[in-house]
Ligand SMILES: Nc1ncnc2c1ncn2[C@@H]1O[C@H](COP(=O)(O)OP(=O)(O)OP(=O)(O)O)[C@@H](O)[C@H]1O
C-alpha cells in the first residue's frame with residue numbers, strides 16, 4: 068500500500084507530539100506501508116515573522132507571500148520544521164529523508180494569484196524521487212515548497228501540496244493529521260462522512276473557514292483525482308495512525324459522492 072500522510076504544523080511544534088507522531092509513522096513504515104510525508108508549518112511561520120515584526124496577512128486561508136516571506140518559508144518550513152521532523156523520524160527508527168517539492172521536480176508550480184505574491188499552485192508532480200526513495204525503504208519528508216519553471220521558489224499550502232504529491236505518486240490513501248478531531252458542523256459535532264457537494268456547501272455557508280476551507284478544497288481535489296481514501300483526523304489522538312490504517316472510522320472521511 069502507498070500512503071501519503073500530511074501533518075499540520077501545530078502538531079510538530081510541540082516536541083512530545085512531534086515524537087509521538089514520528090514513532091507512529093516509523094511503525095507504519097516498518098509494517099510495510101510505503102509512506103511519504105508532507106508537512107505544513109503555518110504556526111511556526113507566523114511566530115518567526117512576528118518575532119521580526121512582520122505581520123501575516125491571509126486571503127482565503129492563504130498567506131500573502133512577499134520576498135521577505137518566501138525567505139522565511141525556506142528558513143522555517145524547508146529548514147527547521149522539516150529538519151526537526153526528519154530527526155524525530157530517524158530517532159524512531161525510520162530512514163527519513165528531508166526534501167521539498169523543488170527536489171527533482173517533485174512539485175512544479177505557477178503563481179496562483181499576483182495579489183498573493185509567491186504563493187504557488189502546483190501544476191505538475193514528478194514522483195521519481197519518491198519512487199527511488201520509497202522502493203529502497205526510505206521515508207520521504209516533503210516541506211510544502213514548490214519550484215517554478217524559471218527557478219522561482221513558491222510557498223504552497225500544505226494541503227494542496229499533499230494532494231499534488233499524492234496524485235502524482237498515485238497513493239491509495241491520503242490522511243490529514245490536523246489539530247481538530249475532524250470537520251465540525253455548526254454545533255461543533257464531528258461530521259463522519261462528507262461528499263464533495265457537502266464540502267462545497269460547508270465552505271459556502273461559512274461553517275468551514277480558513278485552514279479547513281483550504282483542506283476541504285484539497286480533499287475534494289484528491290477524491291475527484293482518484294485517491295482511494297481521504298480522511299481528516301486529529302493527530303494528537305492516541306494511536307491515531309494505526310487506528311486509521313486499521314480501518315477504524317475516526318474523524319471525517321471525504322468521498323466523491
Ligand atoms: N468547520 C470546521 N471544522 C474544523 N476546523 C475548522 C472548521 N472551520 C475552520 N476550522 C479551522 O481549521 C483549522 C485547521 O486548519 P489549519 O490550516 O489551521 O491546520 P493544518 O492544515 O492541520 O496545519 P498547517 O496549515 O500548518 O499545515 C482548525 O484548527 C480550525 O481552527
Ligand SMILES: [Mg+2]
Nearest residue numbers: 107225226278
Ligand atoms: Mg492548513
